[in-house]
Amino acid sequence: MDSLTQSKLPIINIENLKPGTETWLLACQKVRHALEEYGCFMVVSDDVLSQDFKKEVYANMKTLFDLPTETKMKNASPKPFYGYVGPLRMHRPLYESMGIENATSLDNVERFAKLMWPPGNDQFSKTMHTYANLVSKLENLVRKMVFERYGVEKYHESFSESMTSVLKTNKYRLPKSDETNLGVKAHTDKAFFTILSQNQVNGLEVQIKDGEWMNVEFLPSSFVIMATDASMAWSNGRIKSPLHRVVMNGQEDRYSISLFSYKKGIIEIPEELVDEEHPPRFKPFDHFKFLEFYAKDPRYPDNRAIEAFCGN
Numbered sequence: 001m002d003s004l005t006q007s008k009l010p011i012i013n014i015e016n017l018k019p020g021t022e023t024w025l026l027a028c029q030k031v032r033h034a035l036e037e038y039g040c041f042m043v044v045s046d047d048v049l050s051q052d053f054k055k056e057v058y059a060n061m062k063t064l065f066d067l068p069t070e071t072k073m074k075n076a077s078p079k080p081f082y083g084y085v086g087p088l089r090m091h092r093p094l095y096e097s098m099g100i101e102n103a104t105s106l107d108n109v110e111r112f113a114k115l116m117w118p119p120g121n122d123q124f125s126k127t128m129h130t131y132a133n134l135v136s137k138l139e140n141l142v143r144k145m146v147f148e149r150y151g152v153e154k155y156h157e158s159f160s161e162s163m164t165s166v167l168k169t170n171k172y173r174l175p176k177s178d179e180t181n182l183g184v185k186a187h188t189d190k191a192f193f194t195i196l197s198q199n200q201v202n203g204l205e206v207q208i209k210d211g212e213w214m215n216v217e218f219l220p221s222s223f224v225i226m227a228t229d230a231s232m233a234w235s236n237g238r239i240k241s242p243l244h245r246v247v248m249n250g251q252e253d254r255y256s257i258s259l260f261s262y263k264k265g266i267i268e269i270p271e272e273l274v275d276e277e278h279p280p281r282f283k284p285f286d287h288f289k290f291l292e293f294y295a296k297d298p299r300y301p302d303n304r305a306i307e308a309f310c311g312n
């Protein structure tokens with residue numbers, strides 16, 4: 001049941017894509033296919049994430065997680081999973097994470113940096129702000145491709161206007177000999193899309209079929225784009241929200257960054273995606289209320305959460 005498979009995630013080239021061109025149309029087709037089949041895919045782009053810049057991002061992240069726990073705990077937020085999440089000795093000893101809300105605004109990153117390093121940390125702020133903007137642009141591009149491929153591009157602009165995001169930085173330390181090597185247990189994400197990168201240490205596994213886990217080998221300068229419960233519901237069940245987990249088998253600590261995009265307010269299921277063959281599976285739902293619902297009752301780490309919240 002729990003076997004690991006060697007197949008690879010689809011890799012989609014997004015460099016120099018221009019809407020309306022043949023290559024754009026082909027890429028949109030591949031994106032939709034990958035999201036329906038796997039719920040995720042990889043993009044490789046040295047333009048978006050050069051090796052030098054990636055080194056800088058992950059070096060800054062290490063300085064953040066090296067801060068004392070009391071300092072990291074100052075990053076609190078009323079929004080679930082936005083603030084500091086520390087390791088849990090019994091259930092999740094290896095993992096900690098730190099969210100920077102709306103890191104696409106330099107002011108927000110500077111405010112965060114002042115909290116961590118009074119009176120601030122210019123290098124950290126500039127680097128993470130630049131990173132957040134690069135991945136946020138990528139998220140917007142992918143979302144545009146998805147909307148277009150489903151024939152609902154007319155909703156993309158207004159949808160984008162109410163998007164917001166959190167840059168969630170994650171650290172997984174190496175397990176001691178008597179500890180579990182499970183970094184994060186199997187779950188589906190609750191954002192709209194997740195855009196993931198990592199340092200050089202692999203560990204992400206995605207369930208591609210029932211019981212079959214695939215080890216994701218990140219290529220240099222790559223991101224994994226992952227669909228979520230919210231994008232699955234938006235697509236009236238066409239897009240897959242993949243179960244994934246992190247398992248630490250390497251020799252070094254693993255760092256990763258998840259950009260979680262959220263829509264402020266209600267997510268409507270486009271009427272174009274509902275027909276006789278595809279009866280409506282979900283009611284319109286408030287994205288942040290869904291996140292709160294899940295946080296209060298995390299009984300279902302998988303997509304049963306969205307079914308319970310707004311399933312028909």
Ligand SMILES: O=C(O)CCC(=O)C(=O)O
Nearest residue numbers: 170189196204246256258
């Ligand atoms: O670290 C990773 O690769 C995955 C992180 C993750 O699953 C999450 O942030 O939801």
Ligand SMILES: [Fe+2]
Nearest residue numbers: 187188189244
């Ligand atoms: Fe996740």
